Amino acid sequence: MRELVELTKKLITFRTMHTRPDEIRRCADFIESFLRSIPVDVTRMDCDGIPSLWVLPPTDRVPVLLMSHIDVVAAPESLFEPVERDGRLYGRGSIDDKYAVALSLVLLARHVKELAARGHGLERLPFGILITGDEEIGGYRGAREALSRIPADFAIALDGGSFKEIIVKEKGIVRLRLIAQGKTAHGARPWLGRNAIEILLEDLMAVKALFAEQTEDHWHRTLNIGLIHGGVSVNQVPDRAEAHLDIRYTENDDPDALVDAIRRTVRSHVDVVEREPLFFGETSGPVQVLLNLVPGARLGRAHGASDARFLSQFGIPGIVWGADGEESQHAENEHVVIESLVRLYETLDRFLRIVGHG
Structure with missing residues (x-):
């Protein structure tokens, strides 16, 4: 738990607003350094100044892809100073979406270490991770570009929400x-x-x-x-x-x-x-495995939109799922419920060991 929380805190300190592209790049540099220290091979793509990073098993298909993003909506300086209080971690990006970045990194490091201890290579890694830098402004130079190059069988957009609600439908957008x-x-x-x-x-x-x-x-x-x-x-x-x-x-x-x-x-x-377009997610196969792992979980729908909408564009079944943020995304009291973050980590770990081939 402490590793997840401390890494999330560190990521919150980067002022990754789109008015601060230098901070987005600096955060991407930090993540790239973290990944290389695991060590794994990292692909970094910079599209019109927007960084994206991914790590995949060296196989023809990625069993499961975990998606997250480092960019955040605008906030005063004080919100980039993380505060832990009453079982919650407060700060800009805490629930949208830096907890998910931290979770992906820690989970990846754990699996790589375990594979090495058993004498296996990364071809046995049951998942890959994708971290992008422009979800808050549409995801066109991040997720859309990256997903066109990643052959995944299933994807989870780890982005806010609720541990007990798996999002399989999001509204479409028209801006006039x-x-x-x-x-x-x-x-x-x-x-x-x-x-x-x-x-x-x-x-x-x-x-x-x-x-x-x-x-x-x-x-x-x-x-x-x-x-x-x-x-x-x-x-x-x-x-x-x-x-x-x-x-x-x-x-x-x-x-x-x-x-x-x-x-x-x-x-x-x-x-x-x-x-x-609207996002229509997967409701069978891996999703049923996940429902069995989370007693009381339900399939739901969201009023907002996320990078998950690009999954349908590239024929990748997927869902949107995440830790509990108590609907605090983009608010002054933005926070993640720490206990739900730990449950999410543990459940994802079990899910990947069932659905993946590790």
């Missing part, structure tokens, strides 16, 4: 930019212009009406108005305004039809900035 065009005029004579901000606000209210459905479990499409920009001076009628929308959709939605409905509803121009 609405651009309203108006006509500039002096603020003292607004009737001579067309206020782009007012047009945009009317459009946003119209779009919100398309997301009126509310259910207790919130498994329906949702809308978040994340950014609004408009105007250059308080005494000038703005001729341009834009808003950025984050839409999450379910299997009950047609994202193309939804975008078309928005375009028909608004006066603003609509740009599709990003579109990602």
Whole structure:
């Protein structure tokens, strides 16, 4: 337990926000050094400045791939000073997702040591690990690039969540930019212009009406108005305004039809900035083994998205699973429940010995 906790603490101290790419690279350097000290062969890929590292058994296929990431969302300096209190480890990245990086490293070191003690080579290693640096901004230069080069039979995205809930479904994403065009005029004579901000606000209210459905479990499409920009001076009628929308959709939605409905509803121009599919995970085979190892565990679904969505793109069955964070991801009180981290480690170890060939 102490090794897991102390390594997680060390990883938290790296300010791996995307405003600090130097810290992301420095954290990747630390992990690479750790891996080489085990020792194992490490593949490092730097794609447009984003580092990813992986260690695989020297076989045609990887039985199980453990995925995690080192990048985190923005936070004040104080959150990069880990605090252990009341059975919880607090700090930015504690549950999303540096505990998972530490777990992968410690688990790998243990298996390599055991194989060496029995006189076996790494071809008997029952799993591989993949650690990436851009999950929080989409994973396009990390997991998507790396998974295209890794032949895995099954994957576990270790990313937040709950020890008793194995995620096999995640919502899809559509991100839009609405651009309203108006006509500039002096603020003292607004009737001579067309206020782009007012047009945009009317459009946003119209779009919100398309997301009126509310259910207790919130498994329906949702809308978040994340950014609004408009105007250059308080005494000038703005001729341009834009808003950025984050839409999450379910299997009950047609994202193309939804975008078309928005375009028909608004006066603003609509740009599709990003579109990602739903994640549908594995529910049989290795997952049933895992369910047997975790009494009371259930298959669940998540409102957020993770790098797991790339697994389907490359035909890799997988799930999202992790330690308990009590829904504190990205919050000021972000933390991991230490006892659940230890249970996760022990269960994964047993799972890999059953499903893998070690």
